[in-house]
Amino acid sequence: MKSAGTKAVLVALLAALTLSGCAGGSDEGASQGADAPAKAQSLPQEGASAMLDSDGGAGRSGRRAPTAENVKVAPGARAVVYTATLKVRATNVDESAGRAKQLVLAAGGYIATESSGAGRTDLTFKIPSDRYAVTLDELTRRLGRRLSLGQQAEDVTEEVADVESRVRSAEAALVSFRKLLDRADTVGEVINVEQEIASRQAELESLQARQKSLAHRTRYATVTLELVGPVAPVVEEVADDDRGGFLGGLERGWNGLVAVVSGVLVAAGLLLPFLVPAALIAWVAGRVRRTLRSRRERRTAEVSAG
Missing domain, CATH: 1.20.5 (Single alpha-helices involved in coiled-coils or other helix-helix interfaces)
Structure with missing residues (x-):
């Protein structure tokens, strides 16, 4: 009797979950509400989602997970990714490369990649964003004659806010799903909950990796430096036919x-x-x-x- 009642509650709450769209944390739930009964019968993992709703989750309250559209960003707290490409002609490539490394390390940055050969050196630096402008100016002035300079700035504030909200939602969902394991009455319900936990765990790890990448990109600016040596003078040889007399x-x-x-x-x-x-x-x-x-x-x- 308890099992039949639990299944009825699962189906009813599954429909409410699908209509509210809380499982994905997006706005797709309203357009897919008509397909909720069919999904309740075809996807066993949704049973675990319904159990989450019965435990006081997002399905019961009718609230949606926060997204980039409804997350408020504080003024001045913009997340920006800075990149620059600098080409310099140096009198001594090795000395200029050493001076560039010293400038970057003094600013709290580090060397990401380095390659050299044939009178040139290519360096990729990671520089703290708050020291990016000052350090780039020093690299431009103190290494040699600047040949070219290109800069880009990408605002990823909304992307950062969206990923953070999804991480919080995924963490909260995992906590609730793990509590549901103790409430599962049958082997099928246990399997469904474990499958849902595995799926949500993989999603959480992917979001955390993306969050870590965004944090590193916004914390450090990327500067690609190309150092080239001086141009060799062209010596014109006097041809034999040019001699007269x-x-x-x-x-x-x-x-x-x-x-x-x-x-x-x-x-x-x-x-x-x-x-x-x-x-x-x-x-x-x-x-x-x-x-x-x-x-x-x-x-x-x-x-x-x-």
Whole structure:
């Protein structure tokens, strides 16, 4: 009898929870109120939400979790994320990099990343927001000649307020769900509550990680510094053809003679392998020609004598 009564209470309070939209902490509950009975039958986790309502949660009171729209932000308490990109030409890159580190550390900041090579150094600094403007001015003036500077400011006050309200709501929901474990009558209700607790715990951890990231971004400004060395002077070489007068002509003539002799020697080197067999063939041909000539002369002499 107690179990049947508990289930009836769960279904009724589930409908009230869905209509009020407290489970998500947003304004979507009003547009989805007509689907509450169907969700009560299809989602077992909603049974745990109904039990939360019966325990005096947001479903019974009809109040919604605070959001960025209804959270009041105190004047002057804006949360702003500052970023800057600075490029400086330094006479000595290593010395300027060391001076930049000293300025940032003195301001209470730290070095996030550093890389160097080929006459340049790239540094990423995290500087406390209240010291950001002063430190950036010192970096601009005391490292060398400024080549470029870009700054950005992003107001994340509403995002910070929204995340904080969601964290508080998630923490309160987890406390209530853990109390409900002692009130669960059946194994199914225990499983539903444990599943809801696991889901809300994961959501809370995600929100806390986001809250921590926002807190760090608003507490420290990010400055990316690029240090480059001086530009190497360009030395113009005097071409040989630009020299005039007697010495210029003598030099060009000598260079021409050397080029001709070099060409002849190269040609001789190319023809030498072919000259030896050609000379041998010419010598054999000459011997054959002289032999034939002597034979013809003897025959002519014999004919004349006969």
